[in-house]
Amino acid sequence: MIDLKDIFYEFSSRNALELIRKISGFHRAKGSLEYSKARGIIQNYLKNSTLLTFPMDKTYNTWQSPPSWNLNGGFLKYQNGKYIVSDLSLTPISAIFLSDKTDGVEKLEVFDVGKGETEEDYKNFEPGNAVLADGNPTLVYHYAIEKFNARCVLSYHMKAQDKSIGRTPNLLPDTINYTSFPSFKNKYAYGYALSYDQFQELREKLKKEKVYIEAFLDADQGTNTLEVLQENIGKDTDQPAIILTAHLCHPKPGANDNASGSALLSEVMRVLEKFQNHLNRKIIGLWVAEMYGTAAYLTTEFPKNAYVINLDMVGEDQFKTGSTxxxxxxxxxxxxxxxxxxxxxxxxxxxxLSFERYSGGSDHYMFSDPNLGIPAVSLTNWPDRYYHSSDDTVDNCSKNTLDWIGKAVLKTIYDLDNMSQEVSAQVKGKIINNHFKLANVQSKLITNYVNYMTYLKLQQLSKYGDVEEELIEFFKEKIDFNLIPSQKRKIRKNIGPISDSWYNIEDIKWMNQIREKVPNFRDFLDVFLNVFELGFSKEEAILIAKAELGIEEDLKAEVEHYLQRLKEEKLIEM
Structure with a gap:
């Protein structure tokens, strides 16, 4: 039997922090040479990892891989004037992801199109030039590039603004935000992400005079390969495997998002390597390109009896970033x-620390499929003052946070083979506490399903620790099994969630409009499909999905529209 203190003695949060420092030095676009270099840092750190490669011109479980993109360098300056971006090789986050290569140094006039999200914004624009816009980059691409034939986009767009943690343009005026053209981009375009100060300076200049820029950007397709690094340790037994995931992609620096998850996973796996002869199950570490790499991995042979723990943004100094x-x-x-x-x-x-409602947005979500039946949980520090920006640097990470989370993950793995009475009592208490938070006396359907979930959780826990049979029976007796479907249905053609790779611009507008009223609407659609595939009726699945996510709005019409679009795209069979 392994002694937990020996595992903790072996673990080093300093190692994880130094790995973050190394990984965050690379601009880790999917398919880029620097992604491969960052992957190499991890591969050299581990003993038995293997590299899986997948072509990026294919679709994996409905997830159409984005274009492979590799940035080499470039600049942006006022014509015959100062630099706006002096060297993209030093600040690569200033290039909009998926930008095309310029035709040498291009000289363009700049037009302020406001947000750039409607046709009206372009009434004074002259095709073949550059636009200055602070709207949603996907909509700006659609109008500026696809409809009005701009060549270049100069963008300022800060997602997830939050005054409570100091995440606003005025409070972060020199910050450059990660910006990307949509993955369905099919027309020539390049662009630059500006800081708020740079953007405002340009906007003020344009009020007084015409402004011309000189732009040079060098980019190519890179490796055209999705790289998934995998390490298998332990042994095959009848016990569920544990799959630990972290995404490696994102712009330089991307220290917390997600060099931290990749680095912490590397250190956890290094520790487990030392004790693998004592492991009673298979443990798999996966370093992936977010979502797309996991979608590709799910086309290979993988354990169907498994648990998943996803590490995404796990290094934050919570005092500096305002995170929980x-x-x-x-x-x-x-x-x-x-x-x-x-x-x-x-x-x-x-x-x-907060125990949340279910949400997607990272690689745990790729296992969200009741016909797959793999429980997947995720750890993410959120919100983060420096999310997706040039300020997401290693000095905003904390060795103490890495120590806290790393040891908690290791202890969770340990507990699955060596659960004490104290731990099983605490877990049992948390399950029951969550039960009473979720039970809804006004809905027999919801209360019954919550009783059913609690019963299943306690039954599962009893395989690892002490749970009184009377307690399990107590919740079992509260279940009306006539309200629980006896047979699942399978309507999606893929494994895992259905991607949004098939969205056209009208689908995107529809989604954005609803999310203004229901921010977690995208999660709702995934949860609805999950519950519907359990065998519940459409109406029941809507009610349960709304209860799971805390949504009150009537979404029946939206569900019908979504199902119709899925049928039109031949993604489901009903």
Whole structure:
């Protein structure tokens, strides 16, 4: 039997922090040479990892890989004037992702199109020039590039603004925000992401006079390969495998998002290598291009009896970034005690921690499929003052945070083979506490399903720790099994969630419009499909999905529209 203190002695948060420092020095666009170099840092750190490669011109489980993109360098300056961006090889985040190569140094006039999200914004624009816009980059691309034939976009767009943590343009005037053209981009375009100060300076100049720029950008296709680094340790047994995931992609620096997850996973796997002869299960580490790499991995042979823990933005100095560690549990369609176990191991008064409703947005979400049946949880510090920006640097990471989360993950793995009575009692208490938060006396359907989930969680927990049979029976007796479908249905043609790769511009506008009223509408659609595939009726699935995500709005018409679009795109069979 492994002694937990020996595992903790072996673990080094300093190692993880130094790995973040190395990885964050690379501009890790999907398919880029620097992504491969960052992957090489991790591969050299581990003993037995293997590289899986997937062509980027293919679709994996409905996820059409984005174009492979590799930035070599470039600049942006006022014509016969000062530099706006002096060297893209030093500040690559200033190039809009998926930008094309310029035809040498291009000289263009700049037109201020406001947000750039409607045709009216372009009434004074002259085709073949550059636009200055602060709207949604996908909509700006559609109008500026596709409809009005601009060549260049000069953008300022800060997502997830939050005054409570100091994340606003005025408070971060020199920050450059990660900006990308849409993955469905099919027309020539290049662009630059500007800081708020740079953007405002340009806008003020344009009020007084015509402005011309000189732009040079060098980019190519890079490797045209999705790289997934995999390490398998332990042994095949009848116990569920543990899959630990972290995405490696994102712009330089991307220290917390997500060099931190990749680095911490590397250190966790290094520690487990030392003790692998004592492991009673297979443990798999996966370093992926976010979502797309996991979608590709799911086309290979992988354990169907497994648990997943995803590490995404796990290095934050919470004092500096304003973050709270959010634990996202497995969705209701795949009930599991794993979230409660991990939460118990994370409870510590020196850090902010929250047990959340289910949400997607990272690689745990790729396992969200009741026909797959793999519970997947995720850890993410959110919100983050420096999210997706040039300020997401290693000095905003914390060795203490890495130590806290790394040891909690290791202890969770340890507990699955060596659970003490104290831990099982704490997990049991957390399951019951969550039960009473979720039970809805006004809805027999919801209360019954919550009783069913609690029963399943306690039953699962009893395989690892002490759970009174009377307690399991107590919740079982509260279940009306006539309200629980006895047979699942399969309507999606893929494994995992259905991507949005098929969206056209009208779908994007539709989605954005609804998300203004229901911010987690995208998650709702995934949860609805999960519950519907459990065998519930359409109406029941809508009610359960709304309860799971805390949504009150009537979404029946939106569900019908979404299902119709999925049928039109031949993504489901009903």
């Amino acid at each position: 560690l959010k634990l996202t549990p497995s969705p209701w369609a795949i009930p599991s005690f794993l979230g409660e176990l991990l939460y118990v191991n994370l409870e510590y008064p020196a850090f902010r």
